[in-house]
Amino acid sequence: MPRHYAIVPAAGSGSRFGAEKPKQYLDLLGRPLIYHTLAALTAHPDIDRVWVVLSPDDEWWSHYDWSQLGAKLETVRCGGATRAESVTNGLKAAAMVAGDDDWVLVHDAARPCLSAAMIDAMIAELASDPVGGILAVPVADTLKRADAEQRVAATEPRDGLWQAQTPQMFRYGLLGAALDKCRDVTDEAGAVEALGHKPRLVRGDATNLKVTYPADLVLAAMILRGRK
Structure with missing residues (x-):
């Protein structure tokens, strides 16, 4: 049976957040934000190993205790300048154990509210899929296209539009081949x-x-508190 692995690219600085440290290390209910992300993945019984891909000069990781996440968690300091580079380097780190037909779930470090039920749904729905897939939600809001003056230029139809989330789950061999050929993407699905x-x-x-x-x-804290 194919195994399931996870890769969490965490080499970014989170510049849009505007904090003094990378957003993955911001406090969320007394833990770094990324702790909750990794806890969801390492706790799932169907995921065999989790690689977190850090920047080579990450100075924050060693400030925290990660031991409660268990032996599934591995850290590799090979993050690249882009998400695609970091994921590709994570795939290389997994090469010693992952086969081409094994599944890889790539998940954003800054999505700390991933639940076991979401992972269950992915694994069940994609088990026999020839390609793989992504978590996503249908777009609910009305979409406006802006002009150069930040005024409404057009209202865009939302029928058939989905907002991509993570994890994004693909076979190890397919994902590696896709990222080798297409690095200028914002998510793994784009490369596939x-x-x-x-x-x-x-x-x-x-x-x-x-x-x-x-x-x-603030919203993430409310969601996690509600689950407890």
Whole structure:
């Protein structure tokens, strides 16, 4: 049976957040934000190993105790200048154990509210899928396109539009080949699409938010408290 592995690219600085340290290390309920992200992945029984890909000059990781996350967690200091480079380097770190048919779940470091139920849904729905897929939610809000003066230039139809989330789950061999050929992408699905494949959309929910701005951190705390 194919195994399941996870890669968490965490080499970014989180500049849009505007904090003095990378946002993955901001406090969230007494732990660094990324702790909650990694806890969700390492605690899942179907995930065999989790690689967190850090920047080579990351000075924050060693300030915290990660021992409660267990033996599944591995750190590699090979983060690149882009997400695609970091994920590619994470795939190389996994090469000693991962086979081409094994599954890799790539998850944002700044999505700390991932639940076991979301992972369960991905693994179940994609188990026999020839391509793989991503967690996503249908766009609910009206979309406006802005002009150069930040005025509404057009209202865009939202029918059929989904907002991509993570994890994004693909076979180890396919994902590696896709990223080798297409590095100029903002997510793994984009690289797989560039090869002509159509990833499956697995419906998630809005609680799987990405912390990008300070208000998102408040919402994440509320979500995690509510689950407890």
